[in-house]
Amino acid sequence: MAVTQFEDIYLDLSQKKGRLRLADSGLGWKAPGSDQPFTVAAGDIRKATWSRAARGFELKFTLKSGNFVRLDGFNADDIDALKEPVKSYYNVTIETREHSYKGWNWGKTDFSGQELLFNVNSKPAFEIPLSTLSNANLSGKNEVALEFSLPGDGTKDGAKEKAGQVDQLVEMRFYIPGTAVKEGSDKGSGDEQNDQEEMSAANLFYETIKDKADIGQVAGESIVSFQDLLFVTPRGRYDVDMYPSSLRLRGKTYDYKIPYNSIAKLFLLPKPDEMHVIFVVGLDPPLRQGQTRYPFLVAQFQREEEIEVELNLEDDEFKAKYSEKLRKSYDAPTYEVVSQIFRGLSGRKVSTPSSFK
Numbered sequence: 001m002a003v004t005q006f007e008d009i010y011l012d013l014s015q016k017k018g019r020l021r022l023a024d025s026g027l028g029w030k031a032p033g034s035d036q037p038f039t040v041a042a043g044d045i046r047k048a049t050w051s052r053a054a055r056g057f058e059l060k061f062t063l064k065s066g067n068f069v070r071l072d073g074f075n076a077d078d079i080d081a082l083k084e085p086v087k088s089y090y091n092v093t094i095e096t097r098e099h100s101y102k103g104w105n106w107g108k109t110d111f112s113g114q115e116l117l118f119n120v121n122s123k124p125a126f127e128i129p130l131s132t133l134s135n136a137n138l139s140g141k142n143e144v145a146l147e148f149s150l151p152g153d154g155t156k157d158g159a160k161e162k163a164g165q166v167d168q169l170v171e172m173r174f175y176i177p178g179t180a181v182k183e184g185s186d187k188g189s190g191d192e193q194n195d196q197e198e199m200s201a202a203n204l205f206y207e208t209i210k211d212k213a214d215i216g217q218v219a220g221e222s223i224v225s226f227q228d229l230l231f232v233t234p235r236g237r238y239d240v241d242m243y244p245s246s247l248r249l250r251g252k253t254y255d256y257k258i259p260y261n262s263i264a265k266l267f268l269l270p271k272p273d274e275m276h277v278i279f280v281v282g283l284d285p286p287l288r289q290g291q292t293r294y295p296f297l298v299a300q301f302q303r304e305e306e307i308e309v310e311l312n313l314e315d316d317e318f319k320a321k322y323s324e325k326l327r328k329s330y331d332a333p334t335y336e337v338v339s340q341i342f343r344g345l346s347g348r349k350v351s352t353p354s355s356f357k
């Protein structure tokens with residue numbers, strides 16, 4: 001079996017170099033010291049594109065699933081050694097694509113599979129893999145803010161310590177004026193229908209990002225949801241949906257997904273007025289809202305308010321995974337129920353003053 005091999009190639013913007021092998025069965029990439037190679041079957045490859053990249057030149061494979069495989073670190077003349085094996089092994093011709101170098105900060109956005117393109121004069125200025133987005137928010141009437149996943153977000157085994165050693169883009173904002181008609185609407189069905197389908201261009205872009213990037217969405221149903229909780233920090237009322245490994249904080253403007261391993265500390269504190277109780281969630285890394293960082297979530301509850309909830313879990317699943325950490329149902333003051341469920345799912349102890357009961 002013929003194999004074409006390249007050394008010192010980076011996979012999907014990784015920090016490590018590896019060895020790339022192309023064969024008629026597919027492609028494989030492996031970093032030094034790694035036990036498991038990354039592989040793609042030949043039948044999954046639909047398209048190949050060659051372009052200039054940050055570390056030399058990039059060969060990008062578009063898969064039939066809509067995902068991409070990026071391989072960069074090539075030299076300019078490597079294209080000659082790649083054309084024949086890619087055509088022979090995968091029956092695709094490498095297309096050369098030029099980027100826009102004008103440096104303009106205005107252009108047209110487009111979505112291609114799992115990628116957001118920013119085009120200037122019909123040429124891509126940059127591309128954003130949707131998998132790198134952690135959040136999107138409407139930060140103004142015509143402005144959409146995209147937040148990028150930090151290295152180590154939602155990971156284990158000390159990855160957060162490594163994250164602190166890396167500089168990377170954490171936020172990008174798009175100003176999108178005007179209105180747009182949602183794709184699929186019937187423009188010829190009358191003014192009433194047009195009014196229903198027309199929306200601000202920024203809002204349509206925001207909804208498209210949320211849908212395509214699956215931001216804030218978690219597989220499966222929530223274990224429990226708390227509606228309209230009052231938060232002092234960040235200020236506002238939020239719905240809290242709690243899942244097995246993360247929670248969603250949903251407000252009118254902002255929507256966050258917070259992994260439980262980002263929760264560093266929990267506090268339950270009485271206020272001096274003796275009418276309210278504060279529940280504090282310490283986060284590492286902090287929650288970001290534009291340029292503002294929130295290392296703590298602070299929710300406020302009325303001391304006498306009570307709530308009755310039942311966990312959305314089958315009996316077998318509850319006994320196997322949660323019986324030692326949670327109760328199947330709760331009927332108690334709201335602050336107690338919320339703090340106990342946070343403790344059970346995050347595994348963090350709730351600290352309280354010795355005099356507080």
